[in-house]
Amino acid sequence: MGASKTESFSAEQNEMAILFKALSHPARIAIVDYLLKVDSCICGDIVNELPLAQPTISQHLKELKNANLIKGTIEGTSICYCINPDTVAKIENHFSMIRYKLKNKCC
């Protein structure tokens, strides 16, 4: 064993888990933070911003892209990354739903 029993859960549960997994590493949080900090989409200098080697950052960017959290557009020699607002909205909605359901609770 060892693998997640993905097939035992609903499509939405798996989808949300994939989104949260993409955000479950401090380097990927830092990448999102950086994309938010700068005024526009960022072409190239993510590698200089984080204390990780270039292949490692490339891998983290790939995971964020696979989860649809960021979009990358080729811009000459470099790639221009920015956050996908639709995916952010999807996670926000999930928590709005949680907050709504929590209203009727005791605890």
Next chain:
Amino acid sequence: MGASKTESFSAEQNEMAILFKALSHPARIAIVDYLLKVDSCICGDIVNELPLAQPTISQHLKELKNANLIKGTIEGTSICYCINPDTVAKIENHFSMIRYKLKNKCC
């Protein structure tokens, strides 16, 4: 290597990563869903609700507890679990901040 370079990132980045990691597995999403679905806190029957063995669920509950996403109170023979609204609010605030910062973007 293989371990996360936790020390290279800010306390808040690590804290958020820990919260998202706790939610990065469909079984743990399903547990949260179930705690929200039922009207009150749940004593005992989580194991019957999910297609996983009891030790596995116990482990997932422990991770949700460690991340402060759920609270467990001993209630006779069983344990009464419910969601911690403070932690939910913390994640919500994180996304409110993201949405706010995204407003000034182009993309």
Next chain:
DNA sequence: TTATTTTATCGTAATATTGCAATATAAAAA
């Protein structure tokens, strides 16, 4: 007391993630 019930822990196998050196790819610059 001895069951029974409920949850936790231990041990371990299978699998996944993390990080990076080395290398590859692709486009622009010289």
Next chain:
DNA sequence: TTTTTATATTGCAATATTACGATAAAATAA
């Protein structure tokens, strides 16, 4: 063309996660 620059991929070692059988712990019930 060759060189430079930016990003991606490969391969691998170190570590973490997932799942569960076996077992323990702790409280109630009989």
